[in-house]
Amino acid sequence: MEKTTFTQKHLLGIKDLTRNDIELVLKTADSFKDLMNRPVKKVPSLKDTTIVNLFYENSTRTRISFELAEKRLSADTINFATSSSSVSKGETLIDTANNILSMKVDMIVMRHYASGAPHFLSRHVDAAIINAGDGTNEHPTQALLDAYSIREQLGSLQGKKVAILGDIMHSRVALSNIFCLKKLGAEVTVAGPPTLIPKHIKSLGVNVTYNIQEALAWCDVANVLRIQLERQNLPLFSSLREYSLYYGVTKKMLDSLKKEIVLMHPGPINRGVELSSDAADSHHSIILNQVENGVAVRMAVLYLLAGKK
Amino acid sequence: MKLLLDQEKFDFVIQRLAQQLIENHPDFVNCVLIGIQPRGIFLANRIVAQIKYDFKIVVPYGKLDITFHRDDIHSQNNMLIPNQTDIDFSIDGKQVILIDDVLYTGRTIRSALDALVDFGRPDKVELMALIDRRYSREFPIQADYIGLRVDSIFSQKVKVFWKENDKKDEVVLIDNH
Numbered sequence: 001m002e003k004t005t006f007t008q009k010h011l012l013g014i015k016d017l018t019r020n021d022i023e024l025v026l027k028t029a030d031s032f033k034d035l036m037n038r039p040v041k042k043v044p045s046l047k048d049t050t051i052v053n054l055f056y057e058n059s060t061r062t063r064i065s066f067e068l069a070e071k072r073l074s075a076d077t078i079n080f081a082t083s084s085s086s087v088s089k090g091e092t093l094i095d096t097a098n099n100i101l102s103m104k105v106d107m108i109v110m111r112h113y114a115s116g117a118p119h120f121l122s123r124h125v126d127a128a129i130i131n132a133g134d135g136t137n138e139h140p141t142q143a144l145l146d147a148y149s150i151r152e153q154l155g156s157l158q159g160k161k162v163a164i165l166g167d168i169m170h171s172r173v174a175l176s177n178i179f180c181l182k183k184l185g186a187e188v189t190v191a192g193p194p195t196l197i198p199k200h201i202k203s204l205g206v207n208v209t210y211n212i213q214e215a216l217a218w219c220d221v222a223n224v225l226r227i228q229l230e231r232q233n234l235p236l237f238s239s240l241r242e243y244s245l246y247y248g249v250t251k252k253m254l255d256s257l258k259k260e261i262v263l264m265h266p267g268p269i270n271r272g273v274e275l276s277s278d279a280a281d282s283h284h285s286i287i288l289n290q291v292e293n294g295v296a297v298r299m300a301v302l303y304l305l306a307g308k309k
Numbered sequence: 310m311k312l313l314l315d316q317e318k319f320d321f322v323i324q325r326l327a328q329q330l331i332e333n334h335p336d337f338v339n340c341v342l343i344g345i346q347p348r349g350i351f352l353a354n355r356i357v358a359q360i361k362y363d364f365k366i367v368v369p370y371g372k373l374d375i376t377f378h379r380d381d382i383h384s385q386n387n388m389l390i391p392n393q394t395d396i397d398f399s400i401d402g403k404q405v406i407l408i409d410d411v412l413y414t415g416r417t418i419r420s421a422l423d424a425l426v427d428f429g430r431p432d433k434v435e436l437m438a439l440i441d442r443r444y445s446r447e448f449p450i451q452a453d454y455i456g457l458r459v460d461s462i463f464s465q466k467v468k469v470f471w472k473e474n475d476k477k478d479e480v481v482l483i484d485n486h
Binding site: 028034040042306 | 376377378379383391393394424428
């Protein structure tokens with residue numbers, strides 16, 4: 001029987017993963033995707049594992065996706081949203097986590113508004129930590145499901161051209177995607193307004209352009225990111241209307257390319273801002289496939305980490 | 310190392326297993342074969358081919374992966390990577406013959422039964438194994454069709470070689486010291 005090792009105890013970021021780790025997740029996800037099309041969508045692999053979903057920041061897709069993945073693996077799950085918890089009374093992150101762990105929890109899926117929060121927690125508590133998004137740092141499972149979705153459409157990532165468009169500066173999806181795509185051998189271009197592209201992004205080995213059309217003409221895959229209004233305290237562009245005019249992607253633009261292009265978006269979409277409704281709902285779009293694949297990819301991550309216990 | 314089956318005996322065992330099957334399942338009506346991934350597939354392929362050759366009957370045949378139903382994912386040093394499950398028919402009301410190469414502790418079969426019932430409610434499940442390592446069971450599981458019974462101790466290993474994969478058909482008993 002083929003055996004391969006996942007090198008990580010936690011999933012904190014794509015930065016820490018080897019190419020082999022990533023490929024292992026994608027390959028394992030194939031089996032879970034297959035499972036999702038069967039009458040019984042559940043397996044008993046994690047029946048002895050308890051997982052807490054610790055969300056310090058709002059989420060729809062990621063939280064539901066993780067919860068579904070956990071349940072399909074037969075894990076026991078606890079959901080924790082800070083808004084309705086003692087965090088609002090001033091409890092610290094470590095205290096919260098240790099209190100939860102004293103109830104014998106094996107894994108923590110964590111989203112936090114502070115970059116590095118899961119890394120910090122992983123050094124202080126005895127449980128496997130899965131980063132479900134930390135501030136503007138990383139969102140590893142999103143990058144894995146994006147890679148899985150591209151692989152599903154195009155067969156492989158090697159040599160493929162991927163453009164990441166929009167708010168690169170505030171996006172943890174962008175950073176995780178860049179690490180993941182580069183490790184899998186894809187070429188990456190980031191495009192957006194100069195104010196939303198970090199100055200030293202080129203050091204990660206990506207191309208930079210401020211022209212969305214140019215990036216679209218170049219790429220096989222366009223991953224359009226959400227304008228993260230909640231993280232912007234400086235006026236980095238003058239208005240949403242202006243942003244949409246110069247940096248928004250429309251169906252007309254995609255059709256005018258006269259080529260096959262895969263359109264992705266990590267959600268939630270600001271319809272009419274970074275992506276027009278007709279583009280989001282066009283045949284180019286694999287946005288709902290991404291969501292479907294998210295469950296399979298998260299099942300793979302949970303399964304591989306649980307096996308390391 | 311002890312040779313348990315050479316090529317000639319190996320072929321004979323496969324033929325006999327196919328014969329035993331048809332004695333219990335005339336014309337293979339309502340009957341399906343399920344090979345257990347990964348190495349039960351080799352035996353299942355041979356049985357399917359043998360039945361086709363001997364009786365001109367094509368029996369529905371699927372592959373079952375049990376990785377996610379194992380009871381030992383935490384005790385593995387290496388992660389167990391899944392194989393493909395491919396069962397494109399309903400097993401509701403069917404006579405299912407599960408096929409694996411070596412029956413040892415019975416844990417694989419226990420997992421396989423769990424995995425199998427997710428695909429429906431078979432009328433009956435039978436088990437075929439090329440090799441039965443007797444007196445080693447950790448679960449009350451016995452095979453209905455056995456190629457060869459082997460008496461072995463815990464430290465020994467039974468290795469089945471398949472032409473498709475290992476360039477020869479052979480079964481050996483290996484002493485691990």
